[in-house]
Amino acid sequence: MKLGIIGGGGAAVALLAALTRDRLPDLDVTVFEPAKNVGPGRAYLPDSDIALLNVSAERMSVLPDAPGHFLQWVKERGGLNGHPVSPAAFLPRRLFGEYLTDVAAEITARLAGHGRNVRTVGSAVVRLRQGPAGFHAFTEDGRCFDGLDRVVLCVGAGGPVDVYRLARSPGYIDDPYPLSTRLAGVPGQAHALVLGTGLTAVDTVLFLLENGHRGSITMASRNGLLPTVRTSATAPELRHLSHTAVRAALAADPVMTGERLLALLDRELREAGTDLDRACAEAVPGEPVVHRLRRQLRQARDGGALWQPVIIEAMHESVELIWHAMPDTERRRFLTRWHRKFISLLSPMPQRTAIRLQAAADTGQLRVVRGVRGIRPGEFPLPAFLASTGAGDTAADIEADIVVNTMRPAAAAVPEAAAPLVEGLVKAGVARRHPLGGVDVARHTNRVLAADGSENRNLFAVGQLTAGTHYYTSSMLIIGRQARVVADQLLRHC
Numbered sequence: 001m002k003l004g005i006i007g008g009g010g011a012a013v014a015l016l017a018a019l020t021r022d023r024l025p026d027l028d029v030t031v032f033e034p035a036k037n038v039g040p041g042r043a044y045l046p047d048s049d050i051a052l053l054n055v056s057a058e059r060m061s062v063l064p065d066a067p068g069h070f071l072q073w074v075k076e077r078g079g080l081n082g083h084p085v086s087p088a089a090f091l092p093r094r095l096f097g098e099y100l101t102d103v104a105a106e107i108t109a110r111l112a113g114h115g116r117n118v119r120t121v122g123s124a125v126v127r128l129r130q131g132p133a134g135f136h137a138f139t140e141d142g143r144c145f146d147g148l149d150r151v152v153l154c155v156g157a158g159g160p161v162d163v164y165r166l167a168r169s170p171g172y173i174d175d176p177y178p179l180s181t182r183l184a185g186v187p188g189q190a191h192a193l194v195l196g197t198g199l200t201a202v203d204t205v206l207f208l209l210e211n212g213h214r215g216s217i218t219m220a221s222r223n224g225l226l227p228t229v230r231t232s233a234t235a236p237e238l239r240h241l242s243h244t245a246v247r248a249a250l251a252a253d254p255v256m257t258g259e260r261l262l263a264l265l266d267r268e269l270r271e272a273g274t275d276l277d278r279a280c281a282e283a284v285p286g287e288p289v290v291h292r293l294r295r296q297l298r299q300a301r302d303g304g305a306l307w308q309p310v311i312i313e314a315m316h317e318s319v320e321l322i323w324h325a326m327p328d329t330e331r332r333r334f335l336t337r338w339h340r341k342f343i344s345l346l347s348p349m350p351q352r353t354a355i356r357l358q359a360a361a362d363t364g365q366l367r368v369v370r371g372v373r374g375i376r377p378g379e380f381p382l383p384a385f386l387a388s389t390g391a392g393d394t395a396a397d398i399e400a401d402i403v404v405n406t407m408r409p410a411a412a413a414v415p416e417a418a419a420p421l422v423e424g425l426v427k428a429g430v431a432r433r434h435p436l437g438g439v440d441v442a443r444h445t446n447r448v449l450a451a452d453g454s455e456n457r458n459l460f461a462v463g464q465l466t467a468g469t470h471y472y473t474s475s476m477l478i479i480g481r482q483a484r485v486v487a488d489q490l491l492r493h494c
Helices: 010-019 069-076 093-113 199-210 243-252 258-271 276-281 289-301 307-324 328-337 339-346 351-362 416-427 464-470 476-492
Strands: 002-006 028-032 117-121 125-131 134-139 144-148 150-153 192-195 217-221 366-370 372-377 385-389 396-400 402-405 447-449 455-461
Touching (some): 002 125, 002 134, 002 144, 010 093, 010 476, 028 134, 069 093, 125 455, 192 372, 192 396, 199 351, 217 396, 243 307, 258 276, 258 307, 258 328, 289 351, 289 366, 307 339, 307 464, 328 339, 351 366, 464 476
Parallel strands (some): 002 028, 150 455, 192 217
Antiparallel strands (some): 125 134, 134 144, 385 396
């Protein structure tokens, strides 16, 4: 079988690993990846060690059924910079990128040693045409690759979105990654305005602080919510939101509403010794950043905020079941009202990151504002940018010398680099867009759905492109599970 994998990041490596986990299939593989190496993708590029993974080393892996795979790799190469690594440590993102590169190289060498071909094409696919003899992939550099029997779209997640149309404005940084390259030229005394308050924004601020930035830093977003601080508590065994429990509940009543989900979560939290109100309180904006960080750090150190590991564990176990049991109206309501707040709860930051942010907030160097209404370039000579925040009596303008954009696209947005490819597939009727974003795929197979709703048995998608169907596709655990579903189907045809 000739297999084409479009994209060479974490999803592609997870697919290669799933395909070769038990045996070496009779495959001829072509990976289309314009970056230098297959593996890191955009998420795990070589960068400053300030940029940390958001999951502990013991739980990061390209293999969903071998959670310690990454940690074992780190130990075999002597730890981090020659120092031993704790299983609970939050390691640099670039280290996971190196791991992915090594895994891809090892699989490629193993396949080649048994006469199987794996080649990398260093150019993006901009058009994919399906014919009687298979797929024809047309690359950005003008080449055509014929006769691909099956294709898997692993195009990854896109970069930040230029909501305020500041592109080409002097002093505007459209994407902070890699931090060590994109932020190296920020003047030390500049007032930096960071658009967004999520984990990418936190990485941006942390890099500036650790590299001696002396100017003011303002983080701004619609809700002004920083990620919560990761607690040291561990989740008790789930009783109501485990995969088994949710399946049983849906067998009795197949429709999941927001109210029913909150009731299950509240019951789970109460039996763990906390309650839903404590979790929801963390998603209410308005608390001064200094107070919020200090309070959450105290709770995290004391093993408080038990709601956090419960929600994270329930998400990983049962998100698929819950999401697909929701009617469209409930899904849209969740995305509109709760998605961004939920993500701030679901993606906490390490305690040492919060300590550094608190120190900057204590001195007044860092502040967090909410209710951004607009940003426009200033007039010569200064300021470079003016941002309007708040409303009514709280309305104010912020003057900034530098703007760093970290604002994420919608949950299932098509990455900008993959837009021509997806648009071509949609126009040809080979694929269709999902109403909630991304490309529509079959729930149980990840086969791409054609314009008429039929499953394309030869075209699959893995990762962020499928978030309209699956909702949560941001963790390597979930991506690894999707890769395994696709690999099982491909192996049956080898």
